[in-house]
Each structure stands twice: as C-alpha cells, then as structure tokens.
Amino acid sequence: MQARSALFDLYGDHLRPRGGAAPVAALVRLLAPLGIAAPAVRTAVSRMVRQGWLQPVKLPEGPGYRLTAKASRRLDEAAARIYRTERLGWDGRFDLIIITLPLDRAERGRLAADLSFLGYGALDAGTWLSPRPASEIDALLTDSGIRYERFTAEHFAGAGGAAALVRRAWDLEDLGRKYAEFVSAQQPIVRLGPEAPDEAAYAARFRLVHAWRTFLFQDPQLPPALLPERWTGTTAATFFDRHAGRLRPAADRFVDTCLQELS
Numbered sequence: 001m002q003a004r005s006a007l008f009d010l011y012g013d014h015l016r017p018r019g020g021a022a023p024v025a026a027l028v029r030l031l032a033p034l035g036i037a038a039p040a041v042r043t044a045v046s047r048m049v050r051q052g053w054l055q056p057v058k059l060p061e062g063p064g065y066r067l068t069a070k071a072s073r074r075l076d077e078a079a080a081r082i083y084r085t086e087r088l089g090w091d092g093r094f095d096l097i098i099i100t101l102p103l104d105r106a107e108r109g110r111l112a113a114d115l116s117f118l119g120y121g122a123l124d125a126g127t128w129l130s131p132r133p134a135s136e137i138d139a140l141l142t143d144s145g146i147r148y149e150r151f152t153a154e155h156f157a158g159a160g161g162a163a164a165l166v167r168r169a170w171d172l173e174d175l176g177r178k179y180a181e182f183v184s185a186q187q188p189i190v191r192l193g194p195e196a197p198d199e200a201a202y203a204a205r206f207r208l209v210h211a212w213r214t215f216l217f218q219d220p221q222l223p224p225a226l227l228p229e230r231w232t233g234t235t236a237a238t239f240f241d242r243h244a245g246r247l248r249p250a251a252d253r254f255v256d257t258c259l260q261e262l263s
Contacts, residue, residue: 001210003036003044008053009210011067012075014255021066022259023059029258033203061262073136081216082209083244084237090223092162093154095133099126100147107144114140119220121169129153129169131223166226175218176228179236182211190243198257201250208247212240 010030015022022030027045028038045065048054053071057064067075097120102108112122118134134140141148155162166172189204196204219233227233 001034001036001207003031003040004047005213006031006034006036006206006210007041007044007048008075009206009213011071012078013206013209014251016067016072016075016079018255018259020072021057021059021064023061023064023262025062026259026262027065029262030255033199034206077136078213078216081221082213083241084221090131090225093152094129094131094162094165095120095137096151096153097128097137097141098149098151099128099141101126102144102146111144111146113217114144116217121166121220123165123169129165130220131166131226163226166222170220170222172228176232178218179215179232182215183236183239186211186239186243190247192247196250198250198254201247202254205244205247205251208240208243212244 007027010027011020014030024042024045028041031041032038045054049056049065052068054065055068057066097115099111102111108125115122115128118130118137118140119132120128120130120134120137122128138150155165186208189207192201192204215233224231
C-alpha cells in the first residue's frame with residue numbers, strides 16, 4: 001500500500017467527516033497499523049501539498065494539514081461511489097467526449113486515469129463515453145488545457161445496441177473476474193470476531209476500503225440495463241457493505257482514540 005493512496009483513504013474515510021484536518025503526528029500514528037513508516041508519510045504529504053490536495057495549517061496539537069476544496073470535492077464524489085449512495089438510473093443516452101490528445105505520454109496517462117475515475121470508458125484513445133455526465137468533466141479538461149468536444153449520444157439503429165457499445169469501452173468479463181478475486185482475497189482479512197482489538201478492526205477495514213476503492217478507476221457503475229445477468233459486482237458490493245459496516249464502530253473508536261491522545 002503506497003503512502004499517498006493511503007492518505008487519500010485516511011482523509012476520505014476518516015478525517016473528512018471529522019473536519020478534514022489532522023496534525024502530522026496523527027497521520028503517522030493512523031498509518032502505522034498499515035505498515036507505512038513515518039518518513040514515507042511525510043514525503044507523501046509534501047507531494048500532496050505540491051499537487052494541491054492538502055494545505056498546511058496550524059492546529060492546537062501542532063503543525064497539520066487540511067484538505068483543499070478540490071480534494072474535498074473529489075473525496076465526496078468518491079465516497080458517494082464507494083458506498084453507492086446514489087441511485088443509478090439511466091435515460092438511454094451517453095455523454096460522448098472527443099479529445100485532442102496531448103503530445104506528452106505521461107500527460108496522456110494522467111488524463112486517461114482521470115477520465116476513468118470519473119466513470120468514462122474509451123472507445124479509442126481520443127473518444128470516451130459515460131452513461132451519465134460527470135459534473136467536473138468540463139473543468140478537468142479545461143484546466144488540463146485539452147481541446148475537446150462533447151455530445152449527447154443515443155442509440156438509434158445498428159447491431160448490438162447500447163450494450164455492445166459498453167462492451168467496447170469496458171472489459172466487463174475481466175472486471176467481473178476482479179470482483180470475484182476481491183471477495184476471495186478479502187474474506188480472510190475481514191474475518192474478525194467482536195473480541196478483536198479496535199486497531200486490528202481498523203486495519204482490516206482500511207485494507208478492505210483501500211482494495212474496494214481501486215474499482216473507482218475500473219468500474220463506471222453502469223446501470224443494470226447495461227450489465228450482464230448475475231453481475232458479480234453486485235455480489236462484491238453486498239460483501240463490501242456488510243463488512244465495512246460491521247467493522248466501522250471499532251475502526252471509529254480507534255481513530256477517535258488516536259486523535260484524542262494527540263490533542
């Protein structure tokens with residue numbers, strides 16, 4: 001687990017609901033159960049400050065870092081998708097984006113990752129679509145200096161229909177396998193009884209959420225009409241919800257204890 005991605009998880013799942021700021025000592029303490037050392041935490045924090053995700057603040061407990069407005073928006077959107085708080089309807093139309101690709105390879109990679117995170121799939125390198133428009137897509141492309149055009153597309157005629165278009169943009173068979181692997185890998189990790197220490201429950205839940213969060217870059221959460229029957233993603237979501245909820249009280253107690261000890 002990389003320190004930077006763990007910090008996103010920590011702020012998004014635990015610190016955002018508690019005001020979005022924490023002293024450096026708390027960040028180090030809360031990532032220690034994941035095997036992340038203090039130097040790695042501090043290096044990752046500095047990188048996130050440079051990238052505009054965190055900003056330094058003076059807290060009563062000492063120097064700390066607060067989420068920026070950009071980070072808060074991104075984490076709120078991620079939380080809605082992680083915990084499936086939005087009802088996913090579909091009006092039969094796609095948000096279609098045609099972009100002029102940047103010349104720099106690394107920049108193209110970052111752009112593809114951002115578009116995937118927002119729920120867009122690629123028909124080819126310059127053509128992306130989603131069953132629902134992302135609210136921040138225009139800002140993302142404009143801020144990145146990308147030339148683009150957006151269209152609303154609806155299937156009218158031809159072979160295969162909308163479901164066939166979806167299978168071109170996303171490898172649902174591979175995604176289904178990854179969901180099954182997620183459940184198989186996480187079962188031994190979350191198998192904790194009520195007598196387990198709060199720190200152990202916190203670490204198990206953290207790893208569960210961290211693994212689940214990777215699907216934000218892989219699964220656009222397609223509406224049921226566009227998914228295969230007996231979709232393994234639904235089974236995996238039920239598994240995640242059950243264990244994330246079961247481990248939450250103990251994880252919250254551990255976080256609160258750590259923050260209180262450092263106050």
